[in-house]
Amino acid sequence: MSDLDSDVRATAAGAIETTAPASTAVPAATGRMVAAPRARRRTAEALYFALRNRKVVGGLVVVLAFGVLGLIAPLLSDHSPNEYVGPAAAPPSGEYWLGTTTFGQDVFLQFAHGIRATFVAGVLGGGIAALVGMTIGFVAGYRGGLVDEALNMLTNVVLVLPALAVLILLHSYIGIGTVVEQAIFIGLFSWPWVARAIRAQTFSLRSREFVDLARLSGLRSSTIIRREIAPNMSSYLVMTFILLFGGAVLFAATLDFIGLGPTESVSLGLMMNNAVHWSALHLGLWWWFVPPGLAITAIVGSLYLMNVGLDEVFNPKLREM
Numbered sequence: 001m002s003d004l005d006s007d008v009r010a011t012a013a014g015a016i017e018t019t020a021p022a023s024t025a026v027p028a029a030t031g032r033m034v035a036a037p038r039a040r041r042r043t044a045e046a047l048y049f050a051l052r053n054r055k056v057v058g059g060l061v062v063v064l065a066f067g068v069l070g071l072i073a074p075l076l077s078d079h080s081p082n083e084y085v086g087p088a089a090a091p092p093s094g095e096y097w098l099g100t101t102t103f104g105q106d107v108f109l110q111f112a113h114g115i116r117a118t119f120v121a122g123v124l125g126g127g128i129a130a131l132v133g134m135t136i137g138f139v140a141g142y143r144g145g146l147v148d149e150a151l152n153m154l155t156n157v158v159l160v161l162p163a164l165a166v167l168i169l170l171h172s173y174i175g176i177g178t179v180v181e182q183a184i185f186i187g188l189f190s191w192p193w194v195a196r197a198i199r200a201q202t203f204s205l206r207s208r209e210f211v212d213l214a215r216l217s218g219l220r221s222s223t224i225i226r227r228e229i230a231p232n233m234s235s236y237l238v239m240t241f242i243l244l245f246g247g248a249v250l251f252a253a254t255l256d257f258i259g260l261g262p263t264e265s266v267s268l269g270l271m272m273n274n275a276v277h278w279s280a281l282h283l284g285l286w287w288w289f290v291p292p293g294l295a296i297t298a299i300v301g302s303l304y305l306m307n308v309g310l311d312e313v314f315n316p317k318l319r320e321m
Contacts, residue, residue, distance in 0.1 A: 046235070046313055055309025059302035066299055070115030079106065081113040081266045092287050099287040102278050107271075111291050114268040118249055118299065121183045121267070125248030128187025130241045133194025138225045140195070141202025152199070159192035167260055177264050182255065186248050194240055201236070205229050235314035239307050246303035253296050268292035 050056045079085050084104040092099045098107035140151040167176075167185060176182050205211060206229065214224045230237070255261040256269025263270070275281070275289035 049313045050310065053309045053313055055305045056313065057309075059304075059306035059309065062298055062302040063306070066115050066295060067119055070112055070119055073112035074109070074116060077106075077109050079109060081105070081110040085109075089283065089285055098291055099285070101274070101288055102280070102283070102285070107288055107291070110266050110271055111268075111295070113266040114271050114292055115295060117179045117265055117267040118252065118296070120179050121186065121252035122245045122249040122299075124180065124183035125186035125190065125252065126241055126244035126246075128184060129190035129194060129244045129248070130237075132187065133191030134198050134237065134240075136191070137195040137198025138202055138229065141199040142206050142221060142225055142229065144203075144206075148199070151195070155192045155195045158189065159196075161189070163189040164260075167255065171260050176260070176262055178262050179252075179265050179267065182252055182262055183248065186251050190244060190247060190251070194244070197236075197240070198233070201233055202229055205232060235310070239310050239314075242303050242307055242310070246300045249296065249300055249303075268296050 074081075082105060085106050086096055086100045086104045088100065088104045089102050090096055090100040090104075096106055096108065098111055100106060101110075136151050136155065140148040140155075166189070170176065170185070176185065202225075211224060211228050214228050219227070252261065252267065253269035253272075256267045257273050259273060261267060261269060269292070271292040272289050275285070275292075280286075280288040
């Protein structure tokens with residue numbers, strides 16, 4: 001996950017919109033009236049080039065395809081994913097699309113439920129990390145002083161905590177029984193680098209003239225951050241969430257694979273864990289461990305591809321005409 005973070009953070013840095021202020025050098029109400037059409041034009045322009053970028057479209061199609069499969073496929077079966085429904089170790093066929101496990105469980109049904117769990121962990125874990133990291137980064141960067149020092153200290157403490165060791169302790173004492181609990185844990189340990197990046201960019205933006213004018217107009221700090229600073233970083237914020245989504249998927253799959261994830265549900269990582277535990281590789285049951293591995297690779301790879309494409313969309317120097 002660290003390699004993916006460093007690669008995409010480097011590409012995302014060029015996408016931050018720091019040239020166009022969110023409001024103009026006029027009173028706040030008039031500035032917002034002028035800024036609204038400008039923001040809509042920027043959004044429409046970004047959407048126009050995004051829909052013509054092969055990397056963005058290709059990655060989005062793959063992610064949406066897996067998302068639809070995970071949402072719809074489990075609804076088409078009356079069986080639970082762990083129910084014994086067929087012959088043991090049956091290869092893929094018209095009745096069992098991805099064969100069965102050594103216990104006669106439908107691998108395709110487990111695969112569909114695993115994709116659903118993967119998306120829940122990715123969206124919820126990435127969303128929590130984005131919310132916490134962006135909030136701390138904006139507040140620390142805008143307020144400065146003692147507030148910045150305190151939040152920066154908190155960020156550094158969480159950054160150096162060994163997440164895996166903490167999870168082992170939590171798993172031993174309280175247990176992690178659901179995907180939601182796992183996603184919350186992932187989100188609470190994935191935000192520090194986001195906070196540091198947002199803080200650095202907010203430091204740069206808070207001294208701009210349009211922020212000074214908003215401050216002189218009497219707007220509250222939270223309003224200034226929401227209306228003046230955040231819109232100028234919108235492209236970076238979008239790419240940050242996509243990166244956190246992919247990182248949460250990888251983190252969840254890793255925890256499930258090593259046996260530290262929830263055991264009350266089915267996930268792609270847990271499928272691979274069970275396949276290894278019951279010697280699927282030695283028995284030649286490739287349909288048990290290959291699909292979940294390919295799905296994780298395809299989802300994370302597509303999200304990475306989308307980030308590269310969005311960098312080309314938001315950065316005019318890299319934009320494909």
